[in-house]
Amino acid sequence: MRNRVLVTSPSFATPEEAADWVARFHRADELADHGAPLSLADAMELLRREQQANGVRPASVDFTEAKFAMLCRAWPAATYLHRIGAPQVQTYMAKRREQGAAAQTIHHETALLKRLFVVARRNRRLIASPFDDGAVRLPKVRNKRFDHLTREQVESILARIRDAAERQPSWAWQADVVEFLFCTGLRRAELARLRVADIDPFKGTLTVRAKVDDVQTVHLAERTKAIVGRLIAAADPSGYLIPSPVDDPRKAERARANAVTHLFARWKQRLGLKLHGAAHVLRHSFGTELVKVPGLPFALAQRGMRHRTPSMTMRYFHESADEMRAVAEAVARGAAFAQPTGKPQEARRARRPRTTKGAAPTKVGT
Numbered sequence: 001m002r003n004r005v006l007v008t009s010p011s012f013a014t015p016e017e018a019a020d021w022v023a024r025f026h027r028a029d030e031l032a033d034h035g036a037p038l039s040l041a042d043a044m045e046l047l048r049r050e051q052q053a054n055g056v057r058p059a060s061v062d063f064t065e066a067k068f069a070m071l072c073r074a075w076p077a078a079t080y081l082h083r084i085g086a087p088q089v090q091t092y093m094a095k096r097r098e099q100g101a102a103a104q105t106i107h108h109e110t111a112l113l114k115r116l117f118v119v120a121r122r123n124r125r126l127i128a129s130p131f132d133d134g135a136v137r138l139p140k141v142r143n144k145r146f147d148h149l150t151r152e153q154v155e156s157i158l159a160r161i162r163d164a165a166e167r168q169p170s171w172a173w174q175a176d177v178v179e180f181l182f183c184t185g186l187r188r189a190e191l192a193r194l195r196v197a198d199i200d201p202f203k204g205t206l207t208v209r210a211k212v213d214d215v216q217t218v219h220l221a222e223r224t225k226a227i228v229g230r231l232i233a234a235a236d237p238s239g240y241l242i243p244s245p246v247d248d249p250r251k252a253e254r255a256r257a258n259a260v261t262h263l264f265a266r267w268k269q270r271l272g273l274k275l276h277g278a279a280h281v282l283r284h285s286f287g288t289e290l291v292k293v294p295g296l297p298f299a300l301a302q303r304g305m306r307h308r309t310p311s312m313t314m315r316y317f318h319e320s321a322d323e324m325r326a327v328a329e330a331v332a333r334g335a336a337f338a339q340p341t342g343k344p345q346e347a348r349r350a351r352r353p354r355t356t357k358g359a360a361p362t363k364v365g366t
Helices: 015-033 040-054 058-074 086-098 103-122 151-165 171-184 188-192 222-233 249-271 280-291 298-305 310-314 321-333
Strands: 205-209 215-219
Touching (some): 058 103, 058 249, 086 103, 171 280, 188 249
């Protein structure tokens, strides 16, 4: 029992192993009670080990390292975690706002600091955190709202790109990338990680890797298979569909993802499109068209977008004023509460009553 919490130990083969675990357990309690001498650098090292064990992608690791470097500007890496309290965290967020940092940037940096405290407590090096009981709240960030295109608008953009490709043949490959993103709904980073070995042209499937080692399968439409064939033919020597502009393997993934972003951003500028967002607009357009398919179960829409929670899929429902007006009219007329139509009760076939095993069936009289 520790702080009114029952702690269950694992099973041990010998009494010596059990005694050693108890000694380390009490040592951890002593450290936690007196403020564990765990610095920011030590906590970050523990987090790095967890990321390596969980198979986090290099791009995500680099993102975490960049936010940790910002934290070290305010607190030296040797600063003990137990000396960082709620007032210090609030002062940090206020200074970052004065420096002109965006709310989302401050949110990411503060969330990393909170995560370091969580890692320290998970390793029994601390028992208190400045984020306990809502003492420090992360800055609220408005969810990104990406514009979406209708199928007709996407077809118009593709036609304009292919018309321009007649003057510049290399642009035909860029048109294939844009069409491939819209027809599959892949994220730009997922496309950057896609290799020729991940494509099964006979089954018409893609093996997509998410941020962590989460492998998912995407099924291709007949229209997309021809595009995939052209992209495979133009793949780089290392097997990636998107060539990398850098040679460093650690930076290659991010460089390929940025190349996809810049590709669509340049076409937005050339075609005079006023859209909020770059390559993710194509995924958002795919999701918007997906949820509009008549009779499509919501679970299939969630699986098609490869979302973990239904709330993520709900972001792709963009109702219009005409649609909401039609809903109001249906409710006013009572159509929304109409009973489903079916066969009349007298026209239905009488059910055969259940019989016990070995008993003679009972005839239904008229």
